[in-house]
Amino acid sequence: MPRKTLFITGASTGIGEATARAAVENGWHVGLFARSEDKLNALSEEFGQHGLALPGDATDFKTQTEAVNTLAEHFGSVEAAxxxxxxxxxxxxxxxxxxxxxxxxxxxxIMGLLWTTKAAMPHLKKSKGHLLMTGSAAGRRHIKGSVYGASKWFVHGYAGNVAEEMREFGGRCSVIAPGMVNTPFFDDSKPEKLQPEDVARAAVFALQSDPRANIQEIFLMPTQ
Known part of the structure; x- marks a missing residue:
């Protein structure tokens, strides 16, 4: 069975890096998009013919669009972003x-996520593909004065709207919503919390679910 292709933003560290590894292990090609060109090149070298480094800034719509188009040309199609x-x-x-x-x-x-959605959508329409978004437990509860949490409420609300839009052409949209994850997002190590690999497994589970099933949200929390 031919490998499908996944475009990942924030792919150089944390959840993005772990998801790239999990996807390659599960039979995907991956397009690695982030600002850290050195890290992306190292990952791409690790993945061999299954990875493509696409350095760029996620806040720039033109750059994301060019990256997704380059990925599609390189591997023939893009089935997920x-x-x-x-x-x-x-x-x-x-x-x-x-x-x-x-x-x-x-x-x-918010805008970077909108750019990913807009850039990937023409390719996902062709492939009846799958869009994933990183949400958060912060987008599922009220936290005193949290502007960050409000940005994640946007992700959850928008993802539901996009799922309805993509349903019209047989596509799917899923939010992967973790609680605290031990990533460079935090200054201090959080070894007792979720690990990036935990979130990556959830992402791959959603991607590899039967096409008849749209897993619209996976909400995972650390046990401690």
Missing amino acids: FANAGRGLDAAGTDEGDPEEWQQMIQLN
Whole structure:
């Protein structure tokens, strides 16, 4: 059976990197998109003929569009895209928050995700493909003054809307929504929390579910 192709933003570390590895192990080609060109090249070399490094900034629509098109030309098609790139905030809450930092976060967490969706959609229509988005437990509950959490509420709401849109052509959209994950997102190591591999397995589970089933959300939390 021919390998399908997955485009991943934020692919150089954390959930994106782990998902790329899990996808390759499960028979996918992967397009690796992030700003860290050195890390992407190392991953692509590790994956051999199954990986393609696509360095770029997720907040730039033209760059994402060119990357997805290059991936489709390289492997012949794109069957899935994972809008995974995101960031948090140093200053929490509304009163103490930094408006400039909010704007940077919104450009990535919201606009970057919209760019991935828009760039990938023509290819996903052709392949009746699958769109994944990284949500969060923060997008499933109210956290005092959290602007970051509000950005993830957007992801959950938009993903549901996109699932309805993609249903019209036989496509699917899933949110992968973890609680705290031990990634470079945090300054300190969180070994007792979810690991990137846990989230990657959830992503691959959604991708490899039977085409008749759209798993619209996987919500996973650490046991501790």
